[in-house]
Amino acid sequence: MRTVPNDFAVHSMHCYFVLAGDSELPILYHVERVRDGRSFITRTVQARQRGRPIFTTTISFSRANSGGKKKLEHASPMPNVPLVDDAPGSRFSQAAGGGPFESRKAGIGNRHSLNPTDKRLRRFFRARGHISDAGGHQAHLSALAYITDSYLIGSVSRVHDIPRFTSRAELEKALNALKNPSDLDDEDISRALKELKEGEAEDLRRRLEGALSKADSGKIDPEQKQVGMMVSLDHSIYFHNPWNFRADEWILTEIESPWAGEGRGLAIQKIWSQDGTLIATCTQEGVVRLKQDEAPRSKI
Template sequence: MGKRVTLFDPPAQDHSKSLIENVLDLTPVVDLGPDVFTNTRPLWHPRGARGIYGGAAIAQSLAAAMLTVPADYAVHSMHCYFVLAGDSEIPILYHVERVRDGKSFITRTVQARQRGRPIFTTTLSFSRVGSGGEKTVHHAVPKPEVKFPEDPAPGSLKALSNAGGGGGGPFESRKAGILNRSSSNQEDKKIRRYIRARGAISEQGGYQAHLSALAYITDSYFIGTISLVHDIPRFSSPGELEKLLKALKNPSDLDDEDIHSALKELKEEEAAELRRRVEGALSKYAKAGDDDHKEIGMMVSLDHSIYFHNPWAFRADEWMLTEMESPWAGEGRGLAIQKIWSSDGLLIATCTQEGVVRLKQDKPPLSKI
């Protein structure tokens, strides 16, 4: 008997909900207990990744915890650890533990399991609305002065048609530039992107659906900040760069349908920018000696934290600005920090992530000699 992707037969897509709501939908597993849930639909395994997209485990764990908390409490922080790579061919069970129910704060832990083994664990804290009193201290990092994309509002006919079949994954992302790109100090660089869920998140989903969608998106591009600030190409060899450059110049020559489809979606200016970067990377390879050559050998997330600052005051289906930077890397690891603002300037969340960032080595590690 082959592997079963979901515990129960997945229902048809609910077209009254956004794509990301369908992706993150959970089904209660009442036979195992009142606080056990499973993924309703198959989960995405990115090409080249060790397992499922980490944002799915983050978001579904949050969604499962929120199902056990009163509506007047909202999550303000969650601290996660990626324990094992998730298998997209096996159902995930999310076990929620009700650690504490207080008058102002509620604590939950969620453990995602496959074949009885934990693949992901998180602790979440929820606060009751208004529990801080009428007088509070307040400050926030201001949103950078950038111009947001001028796209149709979520839910409009044009927006929905753009996000229909063939429109890509459950969220979309656009580059917003790199601050201090030419700096010789990696810690000075800030990577900016615009992000949002595709389509319109339903009223039925409520603010919880927006929080889950945001949690899902926060894992995108995050640990990759380390390689970006070091300007290390994601492609492993000059040969691969040459192949990509040829493909960008002659996309009709491609045999890989997935790459061909992705290239077709690129705007002309984005393709030109990518060509420029590939040509620059090839030039760097040609000029650098063997001692200067760096290639990413392994890059995988270890932990992930999200601090939700304004859980009721944003929409995840509207453009948000994310700014990522890296204050430190060493010992085969790297740390990244991410701040997210709404288009009206509200600081929505601050995230941190540490991951394994190992370069390909010319010599084997001492432990293997």
């Protein structure tokens, strides 16, 4: 974004995750100025570690108000979901924890449908703290891009209601975590538990105890599906209103999965600002492989 004029904003970003990155090593970003036009500007970026590309993206920018006075306009409406309440003691009151952003569950549309493609997973996000005006709209776009990669590919297994815990050891660990939250040492479980209020935690505790009872009695289905591998392959973001939102205010996301097969899955995400403006649409495909009785024949 620093290589384009301020009256241009990103409208699409297409990413490929090539190799796993190493958080202990610096990343070198190589930016290529592909084209500078009157209405559109194109850049490619390659992120490298140890001299090898780990990530590539092509980004297109459009000039503000370049579409003319007459234009076609339509947008998907925001679902009727109550906004987050930050009041102390509320269902959505802020939880402790690190990371650059925070999130709150906002329910599942068509939760009880037998068709996975009908379900809509909803969640509120925002950047922690206050993004200063010095960063301009570019800072909010960067934060939004970061946020879009959270929970997206995981929705492919969630719409199939594949349980998080499928073995006795996993069930015992989760149940002990609920009883002794100070003993948590797993980051994912810790983050999930911090989002639960007392009533939700009690409900989860009862379900885990029931599942543990089934494990003791041998009633757990040996054919129960279990996720063996899940990792992003590619990620695309379409920014619709790059100047009309703040990433440090609550935004609503809704995720659906129209397809899964051949060891992969696709997720689509819509994002709205508080005033109901559709600010972005994302797609992500990833490897979603179930645990097999025999080793898979292919490798990425």
